[in-house]
Amino acid sequence: MMNYPSNTTVSPLVQLTDCVKVYRTGQVHLKALKGVDLTVHRGEMTAIMGPSGSGKSTLMHIVGLLDEMDEGQYILNGREVQSLTDNEQAQARNAEIGFVFQSFNLLQSANLRDNVALPLIYAGVPVAERRKRAEAMLERVGLLPWAEHRPGEISGGQKQRVAIARAMINRPSLLLADEPTGNLDSKSGREIMELFVELNKMGTTVILITHDQEIATYTRRILMIVDGLVVSDSDGVNANVGTDLSAEGTF
Amino acid sequence: MFREFLLMARGALRANKMRSFLTMLGIIVGVSAVVTILSVGQGARNLIMEQFDTVGTASSMIFSRTNIFNSSDAFTEEDLKMLRSRVPNLIRVAPMASDTAQMRTTRGEHTVFLFGIDENYDRITMSETVSGRLFTPRDFDSSMARIVLSADSAARIFNSYNVDGEVVTLIHGGRYLNATVVGVSRSGFQKTMTQAMPEEMLQQAAAIVYIPLNSMRQLLGSEPIIISLALLAEDVSDIDSVNRRSLELLHERHKNADREPYRAMSLTDVMEQANTIINIVTIFIVAVAAISLLVGGIGVMNIMLVSVVERTREIGLRKALGATRRDILNQFIIESVILTTLGGLIGAIVGVVIANVIMYLTGLKPVFTPGSFLLAVGFSVSVGLFFGIRPAMTAASLNPIDALRNE
Ligand SMILES: Nc1ncnc2c1ncn2[C@@H]1O[C@H](COP(=O)(O)OP(=O)(O)O)[C@@H](O)[C@H]1O
Ligand SMILES: [Mg+2]
Numbered sequence: 001m002m003n004y005p006s007n008t009t010v011s012p013l014v015q016l017t018d019c020v021k022v023y024r025t026g027q028v029h030l031k032a033l034k035g036v037d038l039t040v041h042r043g044e045m046t047a048i049m050g051p052s053g054s055g056k057s058t059l060m061h062i063v064g065l066l067d068e069m070d071e072g073q074y075i076l077n078g079r080e081v082q083s084l085t086d087n088e089q090a091q092a093r094n095a096e097i098g099f100v101f102q103s104f105n106l107l108q109s110a111n112l113r114d115n116v117a118l119p120l121i122y123a124g125v126p127v128a129e130r131r132k133r134a135e136a137m138l139e140r141v142g143l144l145p146w147a148e149h150r151p152g153e154i155s156g157g158q159k160q161r162v163a164i165a166r167a168m169i170n171r172p173s174l175l176l177a178d179e180p181t182g183n184l185d186s187k188s189g190r191e192i193m194e195l196f197v198e199l200n201k202m203g204t205t206v207i208l209i210t211h212d213q214e215i216a217t218y219t220r221r222i223l224m225i226v227d228g229l230v231v232s233d234s235d236g237v238n239a240n241v242g243t244d245l246s247a248e249g250t251f
Numbered sequence: 252m253f254r255e256f257l258l259m260a261r262g263a264l265r266a267n268k269m270r271s272f273l274t275m276l277g278i279i280v281g282v283s284a285v286v287t288i289l290s291v292g293q294g295a296r297n298l299i300m301e302q303f304d305t306v307g308t309a310s311s312m313i314f315s316r317t318n319i320f321n322s323s324d325a326f327t328e329e330d331l332k333m334l335r336s337r338v339p340n341l342i343r344v345a346p347m348a349s350d351t352a353q354m355r356t357t358r359g360e361h362t363v364f365l366f367g368i369d370e371n372y373d374r375i376t377m378s379e380t381v382s383g384r385l386f387t388p389r390d391f392d393s394s395m396a397r398i399v400l401s402a403d404s405a406a407r408i409f410n411s412y413n414v415d416g417e418v419v420t421l422i423h424g425g426r427y428l429n430a431t432v433v434g435v436s437r438s439g440f441q442k443t444m445t446q447a448m449p450e451e452m453l454q455q456a457a458a459i460v461y462i463p464l465n466s467m468r469q470l471l472g473s474e475p476i477i478i479s480l481a482l483l484a485e486d487v488s489d490i491d492s493v494n495r496r497s498l499e500l501l502h503e504r505h506k507n508a509d510r511e512p513y514r515a516m517s518l519t520d521v522m523e524q525a526n527t528i529i530n531i532v533t534i535f536i537v538a539v540a541a542i543s544l545l546v547g548g549i550g551v552m553n554i555m556l557v558s559v560v561e562r563t564r565e566i567g568l569r570k571a572l573g574a575t576r577r578d579i580l581n582q583f584i585i586e587s588v589i590l591t592t593l594g595g596l597i598g599a600i601v602g603v604v605i606a607n608v609i610m611y612l613t614g615l616k617p618v619f620t621p622g623s624f625l626l627a628v629g630f631s632v633s634v635g636l637f638f639g640i641r642p643a644m645t646a647a648s649l650n651p652i653d654a655l656r657n658e
Contacts, residue, residue, distance in 0.1 A: 066571055066652040087575050093651075094573020105568050105655065109266050121255050122573035166572070 098167030157188030277547025278594030286602025289623035345371035348475035364456030383415030383434025404458030555642035567654025587639025595631025
């Protein structure tokens with residue numbers, strides 16, 4: 001059972017136009033995004049690459065409704081995001097978006113099952129079903145035997161799999177990952193990437209940020225951001241400045 | 252959803268057991284103080300009520316504010332006759348004469364307070380027999396002196412209540428009178444009314460000795476001085492009019508209306524006075540406890556604010572996963588309400604225990620007042636709500652990504 005609305009086939013899942021984000025800290029105004037366009041269709045798997053500080057995370061936060069932009073328009077799943085109330089945005093984060101962080105962000109005081117089930121609390125799912133679904137997700141990522149353990153007792157790769165299980169538990173249409181392999185060794189990183197590919201094959205739209213050229217090969221589409229602008233898009237349609245790949249040399 | 256918040260709060264409070272306990276301490280102290288004082292106060296009130304019950308509510312006493320010895324203000328047999336015949340709704344009047352004397356016993360010699368009474372006295376004051384017997388009508392006419400000791404006096408002098416049969420010698424102004432103790436009595440009336448007795452007399456006396464007026468006359472070799480009158484009205488509602496009329500007539504007869512030396516005191520007055528004192532003490536302590544609760548509440552707010560800062564990342568994560576402002580608000584308010592409610596419950600239990608210990612030590616009967624229990628717990632719930640809102644709002648208004656970024 002997927003949460004897709006009826007117009008799935010027509011409109012893109014993510015349609016961000018002319019996105020500007022300015023960070024204001026005291027006197028300093030830092031323009032992190034300088035007019036980014038991004039269109040992602042259902043079922044796509046996209047890698048966002050670019051040097052450190054180029055605005056990748058900022059873009060991801062805006063796409064994931066974790067932060068607000070200063071200018072531009074964002075249509076998520078056919079709905080204009082700026083017109084959503086606080087509660088509707090929270091609901092969209094809960095039902096439509098799964099977020100995976102570089103630093104896992106698991107609750108240390110809760111066991112793995114409760115960590116995975118966390119989004120279901122805010123979806124109003126009864127406790128018995130939460131348990132059942134969390135265990136099913138843990139089984140899919142191969143961690144069911146660890147359900148009662150705390151995050152402190154497992155490895156980084158395992159933590160990230162728990163985080164992915166948590167991101168997927170409410171069956172989001174969009175899975176976002178900000179350098180999900182950044183804290184992992186290359187073997188665990190590969191396993192995590194294979195998990196993303198598998199989830200994508202099953203229909204989830206995936207956008208992930210990575211530094212790693214090798215990781216990016218898992219995706220069909222690569223978007224390059226430099227200094228707050230999209231400089232290249234292997235899809236060809238989204239680039240602000242043609243296909244200038246000069247920035248590639250930096251990593 | 253509420254269940255989830257309860258579980259979250261439990262987890263958070265358990266994660267920091269010592270801190271949670273210290274935070275609750277202010278509430279525990281405040282609530283236990285309130286519960287203690289309210290139930291001890293109620294116990295004290297009940298004690299007064301009990302005395303009141305044993306005495307009968309319709310009695311009162313008339314006494315003089317002036318030094319009645321060697322004064323024309325002293326009461327006389329004629330006063331008694333006049334009151335009996337002229338005060339409506341007055342059922343009984345008893346003279347109470349008094350003087351001090353020396354009492355020689357097997358246990359030594361003591362200064363005692365003689366309380367000369369007639370056959371009406373026990374009927375008005377409903378004295379209770381502790382051992383032996385009270386006076387019978389024959390004792391009042393007998394040439395053999397018989398006395399009754401107050402329970403306190405018997406205990407003080409003989410270390411026992413079982414003193415009937417003891418023969419003592421009363422000495423006054425060089426005159427001697429042998430008397431037999433026939434019993435020991437306790438009287439709520441006497442206990443309450445001694446408050447209205449001439450202070451200096453009571454101070455010297457080690458004991459209170461009840462003696463028939465006749466025998467007292469024999470000992471003194473003169474007419475005993477009646478220092479007060481005990482009155483019994485038909486009904487409680489008649490006390491005021493009986494007292495007023497009696498005072499009028501007495502002032503008239505003694506031609507001292509200009510000085511108004513006489514005062515009437517009914518048990519209801521005594522009770523009201525005592526109640527007033529208890530209430531003032533109660534209000535004072537409850538006020539102190541309320542301040543302690545307030546301080547406790549500020550402590551809770553402080554800790555909750557710290558907790559919000561410490562758990563910023565958790566809040567950011569919860570928001571990223573779909574928690575609304577209200578979810579976060581509820582989570583933190585429930586946490587602080589649980590903190591104070593738990594403190595309130597512990598405080599209430601501690602209060603009940605302390606109250607029982609105090610009552611055990613003072614001999615008051617323990618009273619459990621569910622009202623004060625509910626009040627205290629209800630109050631601590633409100634404290635949690637009131638002081639929890641501010642930190643919870645801080646938490647709820649955090650921007651998810653700012654919160655997540657927080658290290
Ligand atoms: N909260 C913030 N406040 C101020 N500046 C920020 C903040 N977050 C990011 N920046 C700045 O915005 C720019 C883009 O940052 P970010 O999106 O994190 O880059 P990336 O993820 O590509 O490394 C950087 O210059 C960074 O220093
Ligand atoms: Mg980044």
